[in-house]
Amino acid sequence: MKTDSLFYRLFQSAPTIFFELIGQSQNQAQGYVFRSVELKQTAFRIDGVFLPPQDAPNPIIYFVEVQFQKDEQLYRRLFAEAFLFLQQNPQIVDWQAVAIYPTRSQEPTDTQPYRALLNSPQVQRIYLDELGDIQELSVEVGLVRLIVEPQEQTVVQAQQLLARVQQTKPTHLSQEAIIELIETIVVYKFPQLSRQEIAAMFGLSELKQTRVYQEALEEGKQEGKQEGRKQEGVALVLRQLNRRVGAVAPELQAQIEALSLAQVEALAEALLDFSGVEDLVSWLDTFSQD
Secondary structure, three states, X not given: OOHHHHHHHHHHHOHHHHHHHOOOOHHXXXXXXXXEEEOOOOOOEEEEEEEOOOOOOOOEEEEEEEOOOOOOOHHHHHHHHHHHHHHHOOOXXXXXXXXXXXXXXXXXXXXXXXXXXXXXXXXXXXXXXXXXXXXXXXXXXXXXXXXXXXXXXXXXXXXXXXXXXXXXXXXXXXXXXXXXXXXXXXXXXXXXXXXXHHHXXXXXXXXXXOHHHHHHHHHHHHHHHHHHHHHHHXXXXXXXXXXXXXXXXXXXXXXXXXXXXXXXXXXXXXXXXXXXXXXXXXXXXXXXXX
């Protein structure tokens, strides 16, 4: 499941979820839009930015990073992108950065260069598995918690969230919007199930063939195919490296497994020119700085 796409859908559909997640009033979400922003004349793209209303008297911009795989370069990249954005947009007078992790174990360990920022009120780190019991959270934050639930618990928790939505009137999102978001999360987590099977999980007669459902289903299937191709590529690359530079150390193997499919394919071509393990280390360092 490509969680950054899923969070993009959640935050774009319902900005109130993000503001409640960071402990702000949902009313503050009024006028905010969630976008992916490309910084001109650089190779940087900020995955998620909450842009304030144009007429806001003291606009605060929120930089959002959702990270479900460990990346030691995350904070270097996040703060470089944030400050470059501020330099290119001088009308912004205040900012906050929010890093969202499934667990603390996914956070970078190399935080020394950014300790002042990380300990300041301008930066929040959120660990989804520490949000608390899903049934004790609001429905909106419960949706986010549902993303990291084990598959064997996802269906039961989703059913309970759905029952709460049907019994109580939501404050900021319509029942239809919340139900659609629950369906979307389940589709992402169970791309192999049919629409009828997912409908049966919730005790619904039928799921609507919404654009969100169709896109989520197709993307989930594509993610599954790409993950399979990536695993095969990683196994092939490791076999080739073992022959060319010798046994690959566990820490280097972990870096290779964290690469994207495109990066694994690039490594498969690059390793043909390697003469030793130092070439592999140099190649991985180059990619980690991109």
